[in-house]
Amino acid sequence: MTNSINEIEHSQVILVSGSNTVKTHPQVARRIFDAVDSGASLIVIDPRRSPLARHADVHLSIRSGSDIPLLNGMMRVILDENLADDAFVEMRTENYHALRDMLYRLDMDEIVALTGVSLDKISRAAKLYARAQNSVVCYCLGITQHICGTDNVQAIANLAMLTGNVEKENTGVDPLRGQNNVQGACDMGALPGVFPGYQSVADPEVRHRFERAWQVSLPKTAGLTVTEMTHAASDNPIKGMFVMGENPMLSDPALGLVRESFANLEFLAVADIFLSETAAVADVVFPAATFAEKEGTFTNTERRVQLVRQAIAPVGESRSDLDIITALSEKLGYPMPYASAAEVMEEIALLTPIYAGIFYDRLAPWGLQWPCFDREHGGTPFLHKYNFARGKGRFVPTSHKPPSEPTDAEYPFVLITGRSYHQYHTGTMSRKTPVFNRECPEGLLEIHPLDAKTYNIRAREMVRLSSRRGSIKVKVTLTKTVNPGSLFTTFHFAEAAVNELTVAARDPQAKCPELKVCAAKIEKLET
Amino acid sequence: MRNILTTCVYCGCGCGLYLHEENGRVVGASPSKNHPVSRSNLCVKGWHAHEFIHDSSRLTQPLIRKNGVLTSSGWDEALTYTAKAFRKIIDKTEGTGIGVLASAKCTNEENYLIQKLARAVFKTNNVDHCARL
Amino acid sequence: MKTISKVLKKDHLKSLLRKLAKDRQLVAPVRNSYGDTLFTEIEALDGVEIDLDNQAQSSLKSFLFPQQQVLFEYSTDQGSAPVYKAIDSDGPTVFFGLRSCDLAAILYMDVIFLKEVKDPYYRQKRENNILISIGCNEPFSNCFCRQTKSGPFMEYGFDLQLTDLGDRFFVETGRAQGEEIIQQWAHFFSPASKEDEKAQYQMRLEAQGNFKRQVLVDLAIRKLKDDLVPEEVWSKLSSRCQDCGGCAYICPTCTCFTINDRKISTDSGERIRTWDACTFAGFTTMAGGHNPVDMKQNRMKRRFMHKLYYDVKSHNRTSCVGCGRCVDMCFGGVDIIKFINMVGQGEI
Numbered sequence A: 001m002t003n004s005i006n007e008i009e010h011s012q013v014i015l016v017s018g019s020n021t022v023k024t025h026p027q028v029a030r031r032i033f034d035a036v037d038s039g040a041s042l043i044v045i046d047p048r049r050s051p052l053a054r055h056a057d058v059h060l061s062i063r064s065g066s067d068i069p070l071l072n073g074m075m076r077v078i079l080d081e082n083l084a085d086d087a088f089v090e091m092r093t094e095n096y097h098a099l100r101d102m103l104y105r106l107d108m109d110e111i112v113a114l115t116g117v118s119l120d121k122i123s124r125a126a127k128l129y130a131r132a133q134n135s136v137v138c139y140c141l142g143i144t145q146h147i148c149g150t151d152n153v154q155a156i157a158n159l160a161m162l163t164g165n166v167e168k169e170n171t172g173v174d175p176l177r178g179q180n181n182v183q184g185a186c187d188m189g190a191l192p193g194v195f196p197g198y199q200s201v202a203d204p205e206v207r208h209r210f211e212r213a214w215q216v217s218l219p220k221t222a223g224l225t226v227t228e229m230t231h232a233a234s235d236n237p238i239k240g241m242f243v244m245g246e247n248p249m250l251s252d253p254a255l256g257l258v259r260e261s262f263a264n265l266e267f268l269a270v271a272d273i274f275l276s277e278t279a280a281v282a283d284v285v286f287p288a289a290t291f292a293e294k295e296g297t298f299t300n301t302e303r304r305v306q307l308v309r310q311a312i313a314p315v316g317e318s319r320s321d322l323d324i325i326t327a328l329s330e331k332l333g334y335p336m337p338y339a340s341a342a343e344v345m346e347e348i349a350l351l352t353p354i355y356a357g358i359f360y361d362r363l364a365p366w367g368l369q370w371p372c373f374d375r376e377h378g379g380t381p382f383l384h385k386y387n388f389a390r391g392k393g394r395f396v397p398t399s400h401k402p403p404s405e406p407t408d409a410e411y412p413f414v415l416i417t418g419r420s421y422h423q424y425h426t427g428t429m430s431r432k433t434p435v436f437n438r439e440c441p442e443g444l445l446e447i448h449p450l451d452a453k454t455y456n457i458r459a460r461e462m463v464r465l466s467s468r469r470g471s472i473k474v475k476v477t478l479t480k481t482v483n484p485g486s487l488f489t490t491f492h493f494a495e496a497a498v499n500e501l502t503v504a505a506r507d508p509q510a511k512c513p514e515l516k517v518c519a520a521k522i523e524k525l526e527t
Numbered sequence B: 001m002r003n004i005l006t007t008c009v010y011c012g013c014g015c016g017l018y019l020h021e022e023n024g025r026v027v028g029a030s031p032s033k034n035h036p037v038s039r040s041n042l043c044v045k046g047w048h049a050h051e052f053i054h055d056s057s058r059l060t061q062p063l064i065r066k067n068g069v070l071t072s073s074g075w076d077e078a079l080t081y082t083a084k085a086f087r088k089i090i091d092k093t094e095g096t097g098i099g100v101l102a103s104a105k106c107t108n109e110e111n112y113l114i115q116k117l118a119r120a121v122f123k124t125n126n127v128d129h130c131a132r133l
Numbered sequence C: 001m002k003t004i005s006k007v008l009k010k011d012h013l014k015s016l017l018r019k020l021a022k023d024r025q026l027v028a029p030v031r032n033s034y035g036d037t038l039f040t041e042i043e044a045l046d047g048v049e050i051d052l053d054n055q056a057q058s059s060l061k062s063f064l065f066p067q068q069q070v071l072f073e074y075s076t077d078q079g080s081a082p083v084y085k086a087i088d089s090d091g092p093t094v095f096f097g098l099r100s101c102d103l104a105a106i107l108y109m110d111v112i113f114l115k116e117v118k119d120p121y122y123r124q125k126r127e128n129n130i131l132i133s134i135g136c137n138e139p140f141s142n143c144f145c146r147q148t149k150s151g152p153f154m155e156y157g158f159d160l161q162l163t164d165l166g167d168r169f170f171v172e173t174g175r176a177q178g179e180e181i182i183q184q185w186a187h188f189f190s191p192a193s194k195e196d197e198k199a200q201y202q203m204r205l206e207a208q209g210n211f212k213r214q215v216l217v218d219l220a221i222r223k224l225k226d227d228l229v230p231e232e233v234w235s236k237l238s239s240r241c242q243d244c245g246g247c248a249y250i251c252p253t254c255t256c257f258t259i260n261d262r263k264i265s266t267d268s269g270e271r272i273r274t275w276d277a278c279t280f281a282g283f284t285t286m287a288g289g290h291n292p293v294d295m296k297q298n299r300m301k302r303r304f305m306h307k308l309y310y311d312v313k314s315h316n317r318t319s320c321v322g323c324g325r326c327v328d329m330c331f332g333g334v335d336i337i338k339f340i341n342m343v344g345q346g347e348i
Helices: A005-010 A026-037 A067-080 A086-092 A096-104 A108-115 A119-131 A149-162 A182-187 A204-214 A226-230 A255-263 A321-331 A341-351 A434-439 A449-454 B075-093 B108-121 C010-020 C100-115 C120-126 C176-184 C194-208 C217-225 C231-240 C246-250 C296-315 C336-344
Strands: A013-017 A041-045 A058-060 A135-139 A172-175 A240-244 A267-272 A284-287 A296-299 A304-308 A413-418 A444-447 A462-466 A471-478 A486-490 A518-524 B002-007 B016-022 B025-031 B063-066 B069-072 B098-101 C005-009 C025-031 C037-042 C068-075 C083-086 C093-098 C129-134 C160-164 C168-173 C189-191 C257-265 C268-275
Touching: A005 A026, A005 A135, A013 A026, A013 A119, A026 A041, A041 A119, A058 A119, A067 A096, A067 A108, A067 A119, A067 A149, A086 A149, A108 A119, A135 A149, A149 A172, A182 A296, A182 B108, A204 A341, A204 B108, A226 A255, A226 B098, A240 A321, A240 B075, A240 B108, A267 B075, A284 B075, A296 A341, A296 B108, A304 B002, A321 B075, A321 B108, A341 B108, A434 C257, A444 A449, A449 A471, B002 C037, B025 C068, B063 B075, B075 B098, B098 B108, C005 C010, C005 C194, C010 C025, C010 C093, C010 C168, C037 C093, C093 C100, C100 C120, C100 C129, C100 C296, C129 C176, C160 C176, C160 C194, C168 C176, C168 C194, C217 C296, C217 C336, C231 C296, C231 C336, C296 C336
Parallel strands: A013 A041, A013 A135, A041 A058, A135 A172, A240 A267, A240 B098, A267 A284, A413 A486, A444 A471, C025 C093, C093 C129, C129 C160
Antiparallel strands: A284 B063, A296 A304, A413 A518, A444 A486, A462 A471, A462 A518, B002 B016, B016 B025, B063 B069, C005 C168, C005 C189, C025 C037, C068 C083, C068 C268, C160 C168, C257 C268
16 A cells, blocks of 8 residues: 555545455455545445445446446546646656557546546546546556556556556555455565565576575576466476465465466465465475564554564464574575574565665664664655656556456356355355354355346355356345356365366466456256 | 554455454454554444454374375475475476465565566566456 | 442552452453543452543453353263353452442342342352442543433442542442441541531532533433434435444343353363343344344344333343443444434434
């Protein structure tokens, strides 16, 4: 997020796109409701009528995968209504002409056809957003999990820059990070192309700094992303894997390919707290300690680095992942003698400019928000004050890319996947919690009552849900949350693993898989 | 009963919560009032964030696959076995044959160390996590 | 029983607590290094900041009715009957610094857990404890205990009730144990003068005028009783509810629970009682999938009806004690004050 969570409640207009905020980021939704209660307007872009969408001033119920035409349409309205922030565009951005030329060539009728949203609604949303003195855009995986995810994000950036809605308090573009420490894992360089702090592995100067600090030579070229590793199947260049606390055998799309890739490994080691679907196929499993049994830090979606404090000793013979990694490294002839997690953070601060001022003794009571450049620096509640990271903000015109798998006569439904409130990701933790299993015991397939009628399906009936890649049995719930022609289900449940069905296609830049669209069909089961 | 302030392990909001410890067990979780995110409340997952910790299916011993079956082992055996297996692949593929999945659930320090392990020891940049999922 | 009035100098409070804690567990509101005030089991009084200026962020509920409590362990050998192992009792405890609302809440829980069906787990924790409460001269920002008739001072239920008179506490005895304390540690107390009594009365009087929010509880109760609350109110409130359960968990009088068995090994387990919330769909869902309270708005209605009407009908008091803890915490901004005022002022 460029802003802090608490800034949202002071915004005049909040645009939420591709986020079921009430269910997945409750504290953010709480700020949105607070803002609405103090008079803010709410725009929601979501193919589903999510709980937040029901409270929106404008709900743009787009066809899944048509974000770019919608956002372009909004920008065109902003130009036509003369609502762009010309001074901001002049002072802080570049390549505006390219965007403007693209927008003036748009056919608004085509946009209405692609998105399924009326021109009136697009226009109302655009004017609301552009007229606010401060506004935030919150987006989530509904934007990024498309083959055009990077372009979707760029389109949001274009919209925000065009109206000057960045670089101020209570104003900005806020990707909501899903997991407790997904922000931190990225910050720490658990990515194939960058060292900690987003420093490129291809940059010789950066690499030298790490080589000196770690006293080894380091590989020069970027590595493979998750799905490149888990989808290579029999052509897999990967022969051995070390998986720490993840469960690709349930979370990754196109599970058939994932299974084949894992089956072709010569060696798999997994560290986890439970015997996950992935751990179950491993050659070695290390029992890991939970968050209550170790020290460390998590970085939340607003870049706040916060302490994790130990409450109890590790259960049984389990050990923290930190201890597992250092012990394994020592066995491989590269000792990592750290006395504590705090000492590891000292090394991080030394090598990572955005974390350079992060030290454990500074993290009480409520942590620090990076970038934090030195011991005197108080952290950064909102980003891009005075300037974007790259200097000027660059407009990059984007255009519609249809989803990788269009619906057809055989597979007429658009299948969208996501999360529920009471379960979490692949359920390794949440499914061990009785009240969550009571509230949300199984995956349900959301279908519009009209479609259910066509297929003669009643509520709570089991159906067969199939795509070109596989099929599962799943229980149906009838709801107008989804539009006719759309289906929605969650990926928490191994016994109805929707990722058997999802597509392997991914965004060429971000390599983010298209989990939000695939073509599917349903069949009534014979009883 | 002791109250230990920590950070929630579920979503990216990062609530400050207290874990309640009694006789070596975590028996409850509750919000911090002054924490800038939690501000006196947690979602239902936060209020129950302690419950999975003592589930009986927790892994408590290292396991090694022997004759196709995961079998309990000691730490030293499991670590030595793993190190040998990785060493073989590193030597054969110059590191390109190893893939590492870090975790959005683990701490910064653990993620830092695992990418260090990947790059410095396995000699590969094939390190990623589920940010895209 | 006639109350005895005494005066305790503030300088001697910690010394008195130290005496009381010699053969009892001491629990008091402690402000920790993060600025949060929590009721805390105090091991050593020195170096602890007992905080009587801020409201403790939760009540004493979790000490008497824990968030998660092992009721018993069981084990079985094949073929033989299961063997049960009871869980050890707690020792005597002195709860210091609870407010009138917290005290009223304990009296309410006594009715729920001890009046008809005597809950042994609650009784075991409630037995042998001493309650030393403190009246509120200055109610906190969301307090409305006067409207729920559970504060700012109480007339009964405490062993000792303190009133802050600046450099000293005015001390009233309630139950017999309070008198015993005063007798046993007589040298800590001096008799209350006429001036002390006047000052204490003045404090009480002023406290009643110091509430920051007007909350029309009586009016809401009347409208609920006469069924004058339109369905719209419930649907509007429930559309904002995010199902966190926080209001029920933080509420000092919410006593819903659920029971689960947890496996320890293949032939042993433990039975655990945990807090539950009547606003959760699963709370009333039956085995076949049918839920008699199927819609969120009906569940919310039931919660507020319970707090403000059903309990008035059956126990002659609201089970809301006006502590205000559930107010600012609500994710959807649809807390009980919002509801009471919506109904009371006919906002809808």
